[in-house]
Amino acid sequence: MLYRHRKLDLPHGELHTPVLFPVRNIGKRSSDNTPAYVGTIPEFSAAMINARSIKNREPMWNRLMDGVTLREEMGVPEDTIVFADSGGFDFLSEKPDTTPAETLETQRQLDADIYGTVDVPLSPKNRTEENQRRTEQSIEFALEASDRHHGDAFLLASVHGYDPETIRNSIRYLEKRGDFDGYALGSLIPVRTDYKKVTKLILSARKATNKHLHVYGLGGLVYQPLLLYLGVDSFDSSAFIRSAGNRNYLIPGFGGEEMHEIEEIDRLPCPCPICGQRTLDDIREDRAAFTQHNLWALATELRRFRYMVESGRDIEHYLDLRFQGNEVTKRAYEITKQQVRRLV
Numbered sequence: 001m002l003y004r005h006r007k008l009d010l011p012h013g014e015l016h017t018p019v020l021f022p023v024r025n026i027g028k029r030s031s032d033n034t035p036a037y038v039g040t041i042p043e044f045s046a047a048m049i050n051a052r053s054i055k056n057r058e059p060m061w062n063r064l065m066d067g068v069t070l071r072e073e074m075g076v077p078e079d080t081i082v083f084a085d086s087g088g089f090d091f092l093s094e095k096p097d098t099t100p101a102e103t104l105e106t107q108r109q110l111d112a113d114i115y116g117t118v119d120v121p122l123s124p125k126n127r128t129e130e131n132q133r134r135t136e137q138s139i140e141f142a143l144e145a146s147d148r149h150h151g152d153a154f155l156l157a158s159v160h161g162y163d164p165e166t167i168r169n170s171i172r173y174l175e176k177r178g179d180f181d182g183y184a185l186g187s188l189i190p191v192r193t194d195y196k197k198v199t200k201l202i203l204s205a206r207k208a209t210n211k212h213l214h215v216y217g218l219g220g221l222v223y224q225p226l227l228l229y230l231g232v233d234s235f236d237s238s239a240f241i242r243s244a245g246n247r248n249y250l251i252p253g254f255g256g257e258e259m260h261e262i263e264e265i266d267r268l269p270c271p272c273p274i275c276g277q278r279t280l281d282d283i284r285e286d287r288a289a290f291t292q293h294n295l296w297a298l299a300t301e302l303r304r305f306r307y308m309v310e311s312g313r314d315i316e317h318y319l320d321l322r323f324q325g326n327e328v329t330k331r332a333y334e335i336t337k338q339q340v341r342r343l344v
């Protein structure tokens with residue numbers, strides 16, 4: 001089995017993996033800001049932030065430069081583990097407006113625990129040569145960050161590629177020439193419904209390194225068990241915020257449910273601290289409560305998987321049951337299982 005459980009020693013404390021970094025939209029102008037969850041869901045004492053949007057949000061940045069800590073600005077305890085992504089996803093249509101040196105400095109000023117290197121994401125719509133150029137650019141940026149990085153924060157090289165060879169070769173090249181604590185795989189969101197492709201790409205990264213492996217953006221309810229099964233150490237997601245915005249209620253072991261179609265019940269099928277005490281109507285009207293429930297759903301999915309592992313259950317059997325209710329995700333799991341079996 002590829003699933004693994006590890007412990008990272010980071011500047012703000014220990015982090016047990018596999019772990020989800022819920023995205024905290026701090027600094028984003030459109031911020032559907034995430035409600036407080038640190039301290040309410042024990043295993044989510046971590047967050048993913050976008051270094052670029054915070055830097056570009058002048059009033060906030062000025063407060064940070066005046067001595068307010070990022071964690072104060074976020075309203076979370078000082079021991080919260082923060083992963084600062086470079087904000088590369090914003091460069092999908094534009095050219096990067098930062099350098100590896102600048103981004104590292106911002107990540108250091110934010111006192112983040114994990115730094116993602118500046119990257120230029122790929123798009124399935126680009127020509128192959130354009131994506132090739134972007135892949136190489138991200139590699140150069142990562143090596144420059146490696147040369148300049150000092151200190152205890154984790155440095156993860158952001159890696160992109162739409163074929164397994166590119167990913168494998170990129171990681172091996174970076175491993176030889178740079179000094180990284182792990183790798184972070186990007187550009188998977190635009191191809192996320194192509195489960196065969198995505199699982200192949202993740203497996204090629206998993207095979208290429210034994211170091212920490214993060215997957216950007218795919219930490220939703222369906223992908224989470226697949227990523228754990230593939231041996232991914234961490235992932236992040238903002239899907240729980242977007243889902244709440246669309247009143248899409250996440251049910252662990254199942255999927256998202258459009259809430260406006262449900263009428264005649266008082267209580268929701270979830271015992272989390274939000275749903276356990278409140279009525280359906282109440283929660284439906286309260287977006288923050290909705291978002292918090294969705295995070296609890298992700299936590300529950302993660303807890304179930306870990307429980308199955310720790311209690312010695314056959315994980316493939318568990319996942320057979322987990323995915324049997326939906327033809328699309330069942331197929332996704334079948335494909336993943338075939339790929340894993342071919343490997344081990």
Ligand SMILES: [Zn+2]
Binds near residue numbers: 272293294
């Ligand atoms: Zn709930």
